[in-house]
Amino acid sequence: xxxxxxxxxxxxxxxxxENDDELLYLIRDxxxxxxxxxxxxxxxxxxxxSFQGDExxxxxxxxxxxxxxxxxxxxxxxxVDDVLHPVQQAWIDEDVAQCGYCQAGQIMTAVKLLERNPxxxxxxxxxxxxxxxxxxxxxxxIRKAIKRAAQTV
Amino acid sequence: MxxxxxxxxxxxxxxxxxxxxxxxxxxxxxxxxxxSTLAVALTVGADTLAAKSSAATSRSRxxxxxxxxxxxxxxxxxxxLLLMSGDPYYYDYLIRITPENRVxxxxxxxxxGQGIITAAVMIVxxxxxxxxxxxxxxxxxxEIRRSTGQITGGSHSITSLWDPLRKVAAALRTMxxxxxxxxxxVAAGEITIxxxxxxxxxxxxxxYADISQGVEGRNDLARTAIPKDPADYRVIGQPxxxxxxxxxxxxxxxxxxxxxxxxxxxxxxxxxxxxxxxxVASFDAAVARSLPGVVDIAEVPTDVEGASSGVAVIxxxxxxxxxxxxxxxxxxxxxxxxxxxxxxxxxxLRAINLPTLPAVSRLTERVSGEFIFPYVAxxxxxxxxxxxxxxxxxxxxxxxxKTPLAAQAKIARDLGLAPTNVEVNVIKTGxxxxxxxxxxxxxxxxxxxxxxxxxxKLMFTRQEDTKFGRARPLxxxxxxxxxxxxxxxxxxxxxxxxxxxxxxxxxxLRHGFGEGITAAGGEIGxxxxxxxxxxxxxxxxxxxxxxxxxxxEKEFPVPTSSWRGIYSGTAGVxxxxxxxxLARAMGENEYDFRMRTLDDDRTKAVLERVxxxxxxxxxxxxxxxxxLGVHKEYKSRAAVLAELTTSQDTDEDARVTKMVxxxxxxxxxxxxxxxxQVIGAATDAITTILRTGLHLDNGAIRExxxxxxxxxxxxxxxxxxxxxxxxxxxxxxGGAGELVVxxxxxxxxxxxxxxxxxxxxxxxxxxxxxxx
Numbered sequence: 001x002x003x004x005x006x007x008x009x010x011x012x013x014x015x016x017x018e019n020d021d022e023l024l025y026l027i028r029d030x031x032x033x034x035x036x037x038x039x040x041x042x043x044x045x046x047x048x049x050s051f052q053g054d055e056x057x058x059x060x061x062x063x064x065x066x067x068x069x070x071x072x073x074x075x076x077x078x079x080v081d082d083v084l085h086p087v088q089q090a091w092i093d094e095d096v097a098q099c100g101y102c103q104a105g106q107i108m109t110a111v112k113l114l115e116r117n118p119x120x121x122x123x124x125x126x127x128x129x130x131x132x133x134x135x136x137x138x139x140x141x142i143r144k145a146i147k148r149a150a151q152t153v
Numbered sequence: 154m155x156x157x158x159x160x161x162x163x164x165x166x167x168x169x170x171x172x173x174x175x176x177x178x179x180x181x182x183x184x185x186x187x188x189s190t191l192a193v194a195l196t197v198g199a200d201t202l203a204a205k206s207s208a209a210t211s212r213s214r215x216x217x218x219x220x221x222x223x224x225x226x227x228x229x230x231x232x233x234l235l236l237m238s239g240d241p242y243y244y245d246y247l248i249r250i251t252p253e254n255r256v257x258x259x260x261x262x263x264x265x266g267q268g269i270i271t272a273a274v275m276i277v278x279x280x281x282x283x284x285x286x287x288x289x290x291x292x293x294x295x296e297i298r299r300s301t302g303q304i305t306g307g308s309h310s311i312t313s314l315w316d317p318l319r320k321v322a323a324a325l326r327t328m329x330x331x332x333x334x335x336x337x338x339v340a341a342g343e344i345t346i347x348x349x350x351x352x353x354x355x356x357x358x359x360x361y362a363d364i365s366q367g368v369e370g371r372n373d374l375a376r377t378a379i380p381k382d383p384a385d386y387r388v389i390g391q392p393x394x395x396x397x398x399x400x401x402x403x404x405x406x407x408x409x410x411x412x413x414x415x416x417x418x419x420x421x422x423x424x425x426x427x428x429x430x431x432x433v434a435s436f437d438a439a440v441a442r443s444l445p446g447v448v449d450i451a452e453v454p455t456d457v458e459g460a461s462s463g464v465a466v467i468x469x470x471x472x473x474x475x476x477x478x479x480x481x482x483x484x485x486x487x488x489x490x491x492x493x494x495x496x497x498x499x500x501x502l503r504a505i506n507l508p509t510l511p512a513v514s515r516l517t518e519r520v521s522g523e524f525i526f527p528y529v530a531x532x533x534x535x536x537x538x539x540x541x542x543x544x545x546x547x548x549x550x551x552x553x554x555k556t557p558l559a560a561q562a563k564i565a566r567d568l569g570l571a572p573t574n575v576e577v578n579v580i581k582t583g584x585x586x587x588x589x590x591x592x593x594x595x596x597x598x599x600x601x602x603x604x605x606x607x608x609x610k611l612m613f614t615r616q617e618d619t620k621f622g623r624a625r626p627l628x629x630x631x632x633x634x635x636x637x638x639x640x641x642x643x644x645x646x647x648x649x650x651x652x653x654x655x656x657x658x659x660x661x662l663r664h665g666f667g668e669g670i671t672a673a674g675g676e677i678g679x680x681x682x683x684x685x686x687x688x689x690x691x692x693x694x695x696x697x698x699x700x701x702x703x704x705x706e707k708e709f710p711v712p713t714s715s716w717r718g719i720y721s722g723t724a725g726v727x728x729x730x731x732x733x734x735l736a737r738a739m740g741e742n743e744y745d746f747r748m749r750t751l752d753d754d755r756t757k758a759v760l761e762r763v764x765x766x767x768x769x770x771x772x773x774x775x776x777x778x779x780x781l782g783v784h785k786e787y788k789s790r791a792a793v794l795a796e797l798t799t800s801q802d803t804d805e806d807a808r809v810t811k812m813v814x815x816x817x818x819x820x821x822x823x824x825x826x827x828x829x830q831v832i833g834a835a836t837d838a839i840t841t842i843l844r845t846g847l848h849l850d851n852g853a854i855r856e857x858x859x860x861x862x863x864x865x866x867x868x869x870x871x872x873x874x875x876x877x878x879x880x881x882x883x884x885x886x887g888g889a890g891e892l893v894v895x896x897x898x899x900x901x902x903x904x905x906x907x908x909x910x911x912x913x914x915x916x917x918x919x920x921x922x923x924x925x
Contacts (some may be wrong), residue, residue, distance in 0.1 A: 028411075038536075042860070
């Protein structure tokens with residue numbers, strides 16, 4: 001089995017993995033980084049959404065061959081020294097979460113939305129956030145939290 | 154519905170003789186269960202119920218007809234039954250004061266996102282006079298002594314915790330005050346407590362930890378404790394952010410698959426048959442075993458009853474387990490469901506549905522409809538999961554279980570162990586919506602661990618959870634109302650009768666929900682319990698003359714489980730759609746008609762609030778409309794005004810653009826938690842009414858993931874939602890988690906009808922109607 005090297009949360013990792021192993025299961029089951037969740041395994045639900053470099057990525061559909069040499073950031077690493085990212089803080093202030101399972105992916109997606117569009121409209125939020133599913137129906141508060149974070153980001 | 158119901162006289166109904174056999178059948182189904190459940194109420198001393206029901210029964214007997222009985226749920230509902238069966242076990246909490254002067258609290262319920270941990274901690278904090286962040290909550294594992302007191306479902310958690318938890322905490326508070334007085338040498342009445350410290354008038358103080366270690370175990374004496382006067386509340390009723398909000402947003406919450414509780418517990422996935430109920434005929438695992446990371450492979454009986462089977466693959470990571478599964482070569486035996494499709498089930502249900510009363514007199518007109526609701530997956534974001542370690546005659550399980558004692562009993566029987574040797578640890582999970590009333594993954598995980606002799610982590614894939622999970626039962630409803638029109642002099646018309654006949658794919662209730670209730674009420678049997686649920690949840694809150702609401706059901710090889718709202722999410726919606734159609738047929742505004750005919754003042758009050766706040770009757774653009782729906786259950790009331798717009802572009806779905814929702818839950822414990830439940834339930838209504846359902850094609854569920862089981866997304870939900878809480882209206886909080894589903898679903902269906910002129914009859918609407 002080849003050794004594959006990549007960076008995760010600013011830490012270099014070398015791990016033996018097949019080229020077609022998906023990144024999500026490597027980081028969850030073998031590295032113990034469990035913030036990104038399994039929701040569908042086919043890149044539809046967004047529960048595992050993380051960053052690959054500066055881009056949003058769904059690790060459940062990233063084969064290790066593609067991950068080699070890349071840098072990843074998960075929900076665990078967007079707070080700096082215990083100071084929450086403004087999007088995380090807005091999520092608390094609006095009490096967004098119910099079961100919480102999808103929220104890491106929602107937050108990561110919202111962070112990138114606000115980086116690119118500091119003042120998103122309702123339509124912008126619909127477009128950016130609709131591919132992150134929430135079965136509890138927290139969308140209304142996600143929308144409010146994004147608007148709240150937009151004031152502070 | 155109530156005891157003023159007018160009973161039609163025999164002369165109004167030609168052909169009664171021909172109907173008598175059917176009436177007898179209905180009487181059997183309708184009365185036997187009502188009767189046996191009424192007996193439960195009588196034995197606990199519901200005197201008023203006895204008086205009302207016997208009067209109603211004698212009147213209906215004298216008329217020789219079924220109708221005229223108040224619906225059972227008007228007098229005794231599912232919440233009452235759950236509370237009666239659970240009450241003997243409720244005064245049993247662990248509230249431990251640690252040496253560090255923190256409060257450890259175990260909640261004997263299940264957190265699935267509905268916020269009951271936060272609400273329960275608020276109650277404890279209130280009674281102990283400590284801040285909520287001084288309390289460290291966790292969930293109780295299955296504890297046999299808790300019996301029917303450790304069930305989470307039916308929206309009865311806060312209702313059932315309210316008195317017992319307040320009183321046990323109040324008793325502890327009293328112990329702390331008396332203990333502090335004794336240690337400080339002052340009268341207990343002079344001790345004040347706050348923030349975990351007891352203070353004497355001279356300024357000397359003691360920490361709670363220096364006075365008491367807290368309470369644990371049954372504490373029936375606490376029944377006489379006197380909790381705080383609500384006028385002094387400073388925590389209960391205040392908006393309180395979920396206690397685990399920070400852990401959630403930083404990715405620190407451990408769901409079952411994130412746990413590292415058993416060293417060496419390996420990811421496990423099961424290859425399942427192509428059709429429901431299929432079994433393994435033979436399999437070849439040679440290639441699969443050779444793949445990297447694959448550790449073990451074994452055939453395993455699947456589902457709770459072990460009626461199906463599959464092949465489990467255990468590997469170093471889930472990705473490797475998936476590849477091992479895909480490399481298996483399996484020959485399958487078809488299951489019972491082969492060749493069965495939705496249309497067959499619908500035809501069977503039509504055949505068993507009990508007849509509505511025949512349309513009769515020349516003097517009455519009729520509004521009626523047949524409604525069809527599909528199977529609907531619960532589809533929680535976290536699929537079914539469990540960690541299991543079966544070894545040395547013991548089983549240890551970690552799973553999200555709403556009925557952990559039923560899971561424990563089932564696993565014990567399955568493995569031939571004593572229940573005391575089966576440890577079921579209850580883990581907070583990623584959603585339920587009724588799905589986790591069953592413990593499929595826990596039972597399967599225990600079996601697999603037992604077979605392969607190592608600890609495992611079992612996860613259903615999304616595709617398995619959709620195709621082999623459970624579903625809200627497919628149901629067919631015939632609803633018929635008769636009315637006489639208003640007089641020529643302008644008087645209002647009168648609804649004379651209202652019949653609802655539901656035929657559903659049988660609802661599986663073998664999850665322990667009914668054990669206590671049926672034990673109290675005598676042997677009702679599996680189907681009898683469905684009848685009990687139906688009759689203790691279904692009612693008409695309108696003055697509609699002779700009414701009867703009856704259920705029949707048939708078992709199909711499609712696994713089912715209660716779905717948020719149980720029967721009300723379908724039956725209640727059909728009723729409210731017919732109410733709208735009655736109003737229009739009688740020439741009345743849908744709101745005015747409801748206000749004139751509702752027999753419940755609390756429902757009228759919530760309806761009035763949404764009509765005012767939502768500006769009922771305002772001008773709407775073409776192809777857009779408002780719609781109303783109301784619901785009464787769980788000792789609570791809900792009204793919803795929905796605005797919906799449809800598009801000329803048939804590819805574009807109808808969108809709910811605004812919702813105004815008013816709820817009366819007697820007392821609000823956590824307004825922010827309640828609002829979350831209200832909006833979540835309203836979102837469920839968008840999903841089920843407008844967007845999605847399951848299809849059965851020749852024994853296989855067609856959908857597999859969120860890509861085709863299309864739950865509401867951000868772009869389908871209204872940017873504008875207003876939630877209104879009615880003022881405190883009673884001592885004990887009513888239920889709330891499921892309350893809004895039927896009212897919101899009805900409001901959306903009614904808005905769709907008013908926007909398009911199309912009668913909503915089959916759901917999800919977008920599959921069956923072109924946008925007008």
